[in-house]
Amino acid sequence: MNAIDIRNISKSFEDKTILHDINLTIEKGEFLTLLGPSGCGKTTLLRIIAGLEFPDTGRIQTLSGAFVDRDKEQFLPVAKRGLGYVFQDYGLWPHMSTYENIAFGLKQQKRPVSEIKQRVDEVLELVKLTGHDQKLPEKLSGGQKQRVSIARALAASPQIILLDEPLSNLDANLREELGLEIRQLTGEMGITCVNVTHDRREAQLLSDRIALMKDGYIHQLSNPTELFQKPASRWASEFLNAGNLLDGDLLKRERGEWLVPRTAFNLASDTDENALTMEVEDCLFLDDRFEIVASLNGHRVCLYSGQPYQKKQSIAVSLKDELLVKLS
């Protein structure tokens, strides 16, 4: 079932086309990320979904009706779209307590006081902030502020939540922890999420599918594993940091450019005639594995290994053919 159906959306600013005929369907309960470099149009698309921008062409249909339809001149105002928002900079009212920030939208909807209290308590528990309800944002850490922002987005039980780089202001450990919590909470509630980021790790961590955007087009649309393992172009491989880009001659393979992921190397014996011989330039221990930087006929190659190597050591490796991608 499609929760959001985006058809033929285009947008220009001052004669410059920012979005070119975007078509995208997002399933109910799906977590979709718009990923791409600065200026590719991802925020403009999110703002069009939110109702903060008006597209030049196209329509957006949701399960609760049309958000916008240029042919029929329909436009549903922001406040009537029933969306939750989570912003990079939290978007909290500084003079309001945690409780008041979360209750704000429910008060606007004129819900009964007892119902508001119950709902705020529920979402505070979900985001693990019970007991922090009277604190002002300035008394909360970055992670806690983002939890308040998530609680506020969940409070009105929206069908759709829009997220604008929700993790980018947080430190690395917290980013992963909160990212997994957002995924779990929205997944359990069947909420459809559209997230915008230029951070490939954030996209990888959160998403069911990623729409990789370039110059106002969707360049590639797939699940994170496929996107990172089978990028559609050299540009996508480089943006995603998907691995080494090497010529077939160097790899004893067909000529042309190949993507060789860092996981695609196996230790081989020197006597294996297909083995590639490299000289180790550096060896770093990162996360739970060694990252080896080596030289293959003067070309820099990066690979993962379960064991360390010495600088200047010669190593023979074979390639896992199933992980190689021929780009050209």
Ligand SMILES: Nc1ncnc2c1ncn2[C@@H]1O[C@H](COP(=O)(O)OP(=O)(O)OP(=O)(O)O)[C@@H](O)[C@H]1O
């Ligand atoms: N209101 C506006 N008026 C004029 N130009 C705009 C407006 N909003 C966005 N743009 C331009 O549209 C282009 C795309 O902007 P957008 O914010 O959608 O990109 P983005 O991919 O989200 O980048 P970033 O990650 O830097 O926010 C940029 O060149 C931007 O300057």
